[in-house]
Amino acid sequence: MGPFTLPLADGNRITGLLCFPPKPTQPPKGIPLVVTVHGGTYTASYYDADAVHTISNPAKALSIPVVALTRPGYGDSTALPPLREGETWNKQTGTYIHEQILPAIWKAYGARTGASSIVLHSHSIGASIAIVTTALHNRSPDTASYPLSGLVTSGIGAKLADEPAEHDASHADKNASLSQIDTYEPRPGEDAPMMTWPVEAKDAMMLCSQTGLCDPELLKGTTAKLNHPSSILEPVDIRRQWPKYWHGYAADITVPHMYAVGSEDALWMTEKKWVDAYAAAFSRSARMEAAALPFAPHCIELSHLGQSWLARTLGFAGECAVWDVLRKEKEAGGE
Template structure:
């Protein structure tokens, strides 16, 4: 069963989707799915590519949240560290949100993509007032190409900007043949305007904060990057370097995904990738959650 929600928590509104199995499996953590920039929570629920559907079949409860400024979630005041501010807002709201959705006290595994991956890692480093079991991220790294920051710097100085679909398709996907025939068109249903400060933060300040963030994460980490990633500088060695940043984590599983671009979920490698994330989360059921 899936349902949309809009709830007030920590003084602001949050919207999203709740997906629940019939009963579910005892001990499994709640999955909190955090979308990237230019997509809303429907990123995780495109028909035929839905993490929500796959997770429910595994017995998970899933909350796909609209980050501030997406869906019906209240936008945050503009700030150069908007990724940090997203994580702080979610950290403050999560206890009330989970309680309102009937999931209070359940361990949480964060799943974040792209800018949502940066938010998820920052949130994992904060983690106050709710139990964190693990974090799985993709489409986020340690260094972006210099031309990305240059392109964002040339955009109009306004809160929201919109990237044209054809432009997004060029950077979100790998080469033709790496994704099924319904893509990239099917992904356009989740396209949304993005706060410009998210883009300038991910190509600047967040990379400077990354090492400090990673060092404060004390739960298992799952990390994947697509072989044909175009928004981050990527190689097997860079993936290993990224994994080494998590000095306090008891377990880091980091790999490059062959044949996939930035949005791994939407490629032919997507089903196996999602199964790996869910298997990681399922194995957390016996792990001690960080309070």
């Protein structure tokens, strides 16, 4: 995948990676522009870790264009200002993606790729952000400056798991200890501290590195390259604030939605009743697919199941794009 830098209407910039395969000779009824939203402590490279673990492989096979975002505050993407009163990290970032980033991406790459709509592909904290973005779009789709036809989420759920063993002060770094997550109190206008997870502890939690659920070669330097500092506001939101308000956003999502959580995910409850509870929250979605994937860790996309999961989700994105075109034709009275 190749890098991109895109100026935004407010003077900020968003960066990331692109994969634009050649357009098919006989294009389908609808083509999705898949926009990925990475989780905490990662960047766009989460979706392009190496030659094996990359969304570009199934994207090229299916002729589906992909824009992998590096979220605001990571890498060379402009950081957002400190939170205002009543905001949370997910609300602020999801709103910004809806108002600034996706309109710019659609303007720059929609016609270029021949896409008919955007489908969001998101992981972990990125999934909670994408839920906010999708809900905001679906509340007023006719006034949005970009078309959105589907949502993919992974590494999230209806209920957090018990406190993981890795969340203790012995894994603190010089910026902020993981043990601060449950005690830090965000203050409007304040610059929050940054956190860096020790790679070995992170690999154990995110990839179940000691249980053979990912390629051992990935652990020999690649995961260290993927590791980035993140604001403490991200885990504070997902652990303490998100559970109080996410249902309100989920209920406003109307586009098709595909969801999976790894059966071995250390951060979320993965039993069937919790998978069903997550799916039930999206009661207005035109189509909801939800499952726990056996033998998959939190970071499904980097696991042994990663390429199969990405291929399935890109196929789903293609279905969303076609559905969106046909739906609009039907509403307009077309054949």
